[in-house]
Amino acid sequence: MNVVLFGPPGAGKGTQAKELSQKYDIPHISTGDILRANVREGTELGLKAKEYMDKGELVPDQVLIGLIKDRLEEPDCANGYLLDGYPRTIPQADALTGILNEINKPLDSVINMGVGDEELVKRLSGRRSCKCGESYHIMFNSPKEEGVCNACGGQLYQRDDDREDVIRQRLAVYNDKTKPLIEYYDNAGLLVNVDGAGLVDSVLADICKIMDQYK
Template sequence: MNIALFGPPGAGKGTQAKELSKHYNIPHISTGDILRANVRDGTELGVKAKEYMDKGELVPDAVLIGLIRNRLTEADCKNGYLLDGYPRTIPQADALADILKEISKPLDAVINIEVSDEELVKRLSGRRSCACGESYHLMFNPPEKEGVCNACGAALYQRDDDKEEVIRQRLTVYNKKTKPLIDYYGNSGLLVNVDGTGSVDSVFVVVCRIMDQYK
């Protein structure tokens, strides 16, 4: 099965992708992981990508799609793949479609995990961090003592990107950039929307029900 997973920040996409990868024994492929691996290994495309990354520039689509093409032709993708974080634009979607056709691995479905902006703000703004590496959530995983790390006793803090005004800006950008893609895959008949407001387990069951159709 060949699946692309969509979802805004805080929708639980990463958590679902990790569990789905294990459940179906197909690789979870994220563009960030691919970039880091190729830069680390010093591949030809990795060297090109690093030139842009070192200058703080976006890696061009031509380089990125080449990295993805190489990744999808590796042996562990023979039974399928789970794409995460790609494509993000219509030109990327067009380039991906061409590559997938070339390597005979077309998408079976694009699963879009939907969560309202208000719920996402509540989820993301409740996160708290500690300098020791521990993390908490005011609703789902609160510390034993308010504002204090269970592990080391240090004061917890809220990361800048977990503050409400930053979250709302991220969601505005996501919705603006993603809406055309939702329409793109909706018009192609590949899009399946999933309500992501339930528990991790309940959303997992629904997504599995969809993916089982393509086994």
Template sequence: MNIVLFGPPGAGKGTQAKELAKHYNISHISTGDILRANVRDGTKLGIKAKEYMNKGELVPDEVLIGIIRDRIQQPDCKHGYMLDGYPRTIPQAEALKDILGKVGKPIDVVLNIEVPDKELIGRLSGRRMCSCGESYHMMFNPPLKQGICDVCGGKLYQRDDDKEEVVSQRLEVYAAKTKPLIDYYSNINILVNIDGTGTVESVFRQICDVLDSHQK
């Protein structure tokens, strides 16, 4: 099964994609994870991408399209994939359609996780990260000692793109450039809306119900 997981920043796409990929034995492709790895490693791609990410702006299409083209053709995508964080604009959706058409891997369903902006701002601005890879949330999953990682004892930090003013900008960019994809995929009858305001488990169950019905 070939899936696109869609929704605003902080909607829980990454968390759901990882669990769904394991549950259905398909590959999870996260452009966000790939970009952040490049930023962390200081690659040319990472340096270029960081300029946009820190402003809450979308990384240019020419950077992302090449990543997806290479990734979707790797052997682990033979039996299916879940795209998380791509596409985000109509031009990206059109480019993706062309890429998938050429490799014979069309999208089966697009899942749109919906969460109100007020809740998204609370989710994202409360997130804290550690250099070891652990993440926390000041409200939902705080560390045992404020500002210190439970795993390695490192100092926690807030990503520039998680600061409230940048989060608000990211949501404005989303509203202007990404929400039109709802109509785009709805018009070709592969979009399903998911209520993302519940627990991780309840959202997961909703999605599984949808995917299981598509497999019948």
């Protein structure tokens, strides 16, 4: 099964993808992970990507799609893949379609996890992090002692990109640049909508009902 997991920041794509990857034994492919792995391994495309990253610039689409193509051709994708974080624009979607057709791994479905903006702000602004790597949420996964990490006793902090003003800017960018893909994939007959605002297990069950069709 070949699936794109789609949705705004804070929709829970990463959480769901981890569970789905284990359940269906297909790799969860994150563009961020692909970039970091290729840079770390010093591949030709990874070195090209690093040139842009070191300048603080976005990696061009042609480099990114090359990295994705290489990843999708690896043996663990033989039974399918779960793509997360790509595409983000219509030109990227066009490029992805071309690559998938070339390697004979076309999409079965694009699962859109819909969540309202106010719920997303609540989810993201409530996150707290610790330097040791542990993470919490003031509503859903609060530490035993307010502001203190359970694991190491360190002081918890709010990441800059979890501030409400930054979150709303991220959502504005998503609505402007990425949300048009909903219509794009709907017109292609690939889009399936899931209510992403429910409990994690409930959302997972809804996604599994869709993915079971492609087993």
